[in-house]
Amino acid sequence: MRPFGARLAAAMAEHGPLCVGIDPHASLLDAWGLPDSAEGVRRFALTVMEAVGGRVAAVKPQAAFFERHGSAGVAALEEVVAAGRETGTLVVVDAKRGDIGSTMGAYADAFLRDGSPLAGDALTVSPYLGFGSLAPAVDLALATGRGLFVLALTSNPEGPAVQHARDADGVAVADRVARSAAEANAAELAPGGPAAGAPLGSIGLVVGATIGDAAARLGVDLAAVRGPLLAPGVGAQGAGPAELAAVFGDARSAVLASSSRGVLAAGPDARALRDAARAAADAAGAALR
Ligand SMILES: O=c1ccn([C@@H]2O[C@H](COP(=O)(O)O)[C@@H](O)[C@H]2O)c(=O)[nH]1
Numbered sequence: 001m002r003p004f005g006a007r008l009a010a011a012m013a014e015h016g017p018l019c020v021g022i023d024p025h026a027s028l029l030d031a032w033g034l035p036d037s038a039e040g041v042r043r044f045a046l047t048v049m050e051a052v053g054g055r056v057a058a059v060k061p062q063a064a065f066f067e068r069h070g071s072a073g074v075a076a077l078e079e080v081v082a083a084g085r086e087t088g089t090l091v092v093v094d095a096k097r098g099d100i101g102s103t104m105g106a107y108a109d110a111f112l113r114d115g116s117p118l119a120g121d122a123l124t125v126s127p128y129l130g131f132g133s134l135a136p137a138v139d140l141a142l143a144t145g146r147g148l149f150v151l152a153l154t155s156n157p158e159g160p161a162v163q164h165a166r167d168a169d170g171v172a173v174a175d176r177v178a179r180s181a182a183e184a185n186a187a188e189l190a191p192g193g194p195a196a197g198a199p200l201g202s203i204g205l206v207v208g209a210t211i212g213d214a215a216a217r218l219g220v221d222l223a224a225v226r227g228p229l230l231a232p233g234v235g236a237q238g239a240g241p242a243e244l245a246a247v248f249g250d251a252r253s254a255v256l257a258s259s260s261r262g263v264l265a266a267g268p269d270a271r272a273l274r275d276a277a278r279a280a281a282d283a284a285g286a287a288l289r
Pocket of ligand 1: 021023062094153154155156206207208232233234235236237258259260261262
């Protein structure tokens with residue numbers, strides 16, 4: 001498989017810089033006339049895939065909403081991964097895994113190994129046990145043409161208490177995460193490296209579209225990461241085109257804006273979902289041009 005960063009750059013060029021989040025909240029299931037059960041979650045998720053599969057750069061199923069229904073919910077997540085493969089739509093599994101290295105190896109097997117039913121194209125991971133603890137996931141992602149999105153500056157108001165803290169050298173935690181991702185991408189993109197010549201490396205960051213000027217204030221050089229920047233917070237959390245343009249500055253071309261409820265509220269009609277995703281992709285594309 002071609003490296004994830006190269007595949008994502010091509011998908012964004014074709015469809016626009018939008019990732020549609022698949023978050024089957026109980027309230028959305030109710031609004032769509034579906035039961036709050038594994039079967040309801042399955043029908044919800046496959047309706048989204050039918051509406052936007054092959055038409056957007058990526059989808060991002062939120063694992064928690066599937067896992068809350070046990071093994072049948074996880075089976076529905078596996079079907080979403082398979083539907084992504086069938087429609088040629090990249091699947092970012094939003095499971096935010098992170099643990100000590102040996103356990104991280106098992107998470108990597110589950111979400112990044114060829115043949116695993118839960119292995120999409122990329123996985124969200126948490127670096128708060130130390131970026132180095134993610135090594136098994138970094139290694140397996142790069143070996144299989146998959147990618148990671150590492151939490152750096154998240155969209156929630158509680159994030160700054162940890163991510164803005166500075167270490168003994170005065171470097172912000174988020175900046176350390178960004179520098180580590182930059183190192184991994186530099187190796188992947190180097191002449192002779194597995195992604196030499198690609199526009200983006202495969203180790204991305206999660207940077208919320210709601211963070212205002214935090215990256216600039218903390219000295220985080222997002223463009224220097226040379227990896228994709230997954231930007232949740234668009235739509236229901238209040239960020240829009242103006243925030244996308246302001247937050248990402250000269251890193252704009254690497255941004256994959258992510259919206260879940262902002263698009264899903266248009267359902268369950270497939271055409272309405274498709275139109276909402278198209279409008280969100282066009283707005284993000286204009287803001288990030
Ligand atoms: O910093 C982060 C990281 C992840 N998320 C996830 O994105 C979606 C957002 O859903 P909306 O309905 O578009 O608000 C959700 O799955 C979060 O867990 C995030 O919001 N912020």
